[in-house]
Amino acid sequence: MAEVTVHGVSRFFGSHAALQDVSIDFPDGGFYGLLGPSGSGKTTLLRMIAGFDFPDAGAIAIGGEDVAALPVQRRRIGMVFQNYALFPNMSVFDNIAFGLSVRGVARKETRDRVEKAVDLVQLSGLGARRPHQLSGGQRQRVALARAIVTRPQVLLLDEPLSALDKSLRVGMQIELKRIQREVGITTIFVTHDQEEALTMSDRIGILRDGRLEQEGPPAEIYDNPASEFAATFLGDANIFRGTVDGNTIHLADGTCLHCREALPPGTRAACAVRPERIMIRSTAGPVEAAAMNSLPARITKRIFAGNSITYLLNWQGETLKAFAQNTGTTPFDEGAAVTLHWAVESTIPLS
Ligand SMILES: Nc1ncnc2c1ncn2[C@@H]1O[C@H](COP(=O)(O)OP(=O)(O)OP(=O)(O)O)[C@@H](O)[C@H]1O
Numbered sequence: 001m002a003e004v005t006v007h008g009v010s011r012f013f014g015s016h017a018a019l020q021d022v023s024i025d026f027p028d029g030g031f032y033g034l035l036g037p038s039g040s041g042k043t044t045l046l047r048m049i050a051g052f053d054f055p056d057a058g059a060i061a062i063g064g065e066d067v068a069a070l071p072v073q074r075r076r077i078g079m080v081f082q083n084y085a086l087f088p089n090m091s092v093f094d095n096i097a098f099g100l101s102v103r104g105v106a107r108k109e110t111r112d113r114v115e116k117a118v119d120l121v122q123l124s125g126l127g128a129r130r131p132h133q134l135s136g137g138q139r140q141r142v143a144l145a146r147a148i149v150t151r152p153q154v155l156l157l158d159e160p161l162s163a164l165d166k167s168l169r170v171g172m173q174i175e176l177k178r179i180q181r182e183v184g185i186t187t188i189f190v191t192h193d194q195e196e197a198l199t200m201s202d203r204i205g206i207l208r209d210g211r212l213e214q215e216g217p218p219a220e221i222y223d224n225p226a227s228e229f230a231a232t233f234l235g236d237a238n239i240f241r242g243t244v245d246g247n248t249i250h251l252a253d254g255t256c257l258h259c260r261e262a263l264p265p266g267t268r269a270a271c272a273v274r275p276e277r278i279m280i281r282s283t284a285g286p287v288e289a290a291a292m293n294s295l296p297a298r299i300t301k302r303i304f305a306g307n308s309i310t311y312l313l314n315w316q317g318e319t320l321k322a323f324a325q326n327t328g329t330t331p332f333d334e335g336a337a338v339t340l341h342w343a344v345e346s347t348i349p350l351s
Contacts, residue, residue, distance in 0.1 A: 003025065019210045
């Protein structure tokens with residue numbers, strides 16, 4: 001296994017910067033989620049780690065070795081793509097064995113290693129089938145077995161689950177994580193799906209327009225987004241803008257919101273509040289704890305989702321969002337005037 005280090009990497013297509021000065025350490029044996037909107041540079045970065053493309057500036061090292069001059073076949077990388085790219089005329093066994101046969105691995109060893117990989121991805125008994133005789137989830141497992149049978153140092157996954165329907169995808173997320181843990185392989189996982197990135201990754205990097213916006217463990221980014229983009233891209237967030245005075249943001253309507261940390265004085269800035277941190281009360285009433293923020297709002301929409309209720313609220317013409325657990329109490333009606341309360345601790349200053 002190996003750590004992957006990307007340092008100051010840039011890649012230009014004509015005048016367009018697909019990646020700009022990106023530096024990330026992908027820890028040895030870790031599961032790293034690369035997240036970002038379409039066109040943010042995720043696939044470009046993955047292709048350069050694999051050796052299909054090369055940086056215009058910066059360096060990439062695998063296991064401490066600079067791979068700039070190493071072609072794809074010498075990088076010991078396993079890859080799984082969204083469309084699996086299995087050979088349709090080959091059996092499951094031969095698809096998985098392909099990488100070993102091109103490396104000249106002996107027949108007996110090939111059989112042993114393919115059988116092990118088949119067991120690992122739980123496809124025992126299906127070795128003779130062709131890809132078209134498999135379900136989407138099974139094809140995905142073949143692609144995964146084929147990627148790990150060559151014992152790569154690094155596993156690169158480019159939206160490998162996006163072709164699966166939701167319930168299958170959730171099952172495969174758990175499987176993929178189990179297999180990754182069992183093999184202990186350094187894994188870099190590209191996804192559009194923020195929930196998938198949050199649940200699966202040990203660390204997450206958010207790319208935006210070719211730059212690394214923020215990176216760290218999922219809970220750390222979720223609880224401490226550094227920017228409005230990170231706050232709204234990873235999870236939901238209510239954003240409030242105003243002028244700053246110490247820990248306080250003065251909103252246009254005169255309301256003061258207290259942030260958990262200070263910002264430079266006099267600047268215009270924003271703070272974020274996660275919808276699940278907001279409590280809804282029917283009357284203004286006294287705020288029970290001192291370190292609370294509050295706002296009057298009106299419920300414009302109530303969305304029932306079984307275990308929770310999403311409320312959309314109007315405040316000063318802006319739409320806010322609050323999540324409430326379905327605890328069995330009577331929900332608020334659409335049109336109701338309410339007061340929103342949340343802790344100062346939940347009010348995150350953004351840069
Ligand atoms: N070969 C190429 N020639 C020209 N432009 C390219 C090429 N490859 C990528 N780009 C551009 O570089 C940017 C980053 O593309 P990339 O495929 O890395 O994004 P992505 O984050 O993986 O997007 P998606 O989530 O849609 O797959 C995009 O603006 C894309 O159009």
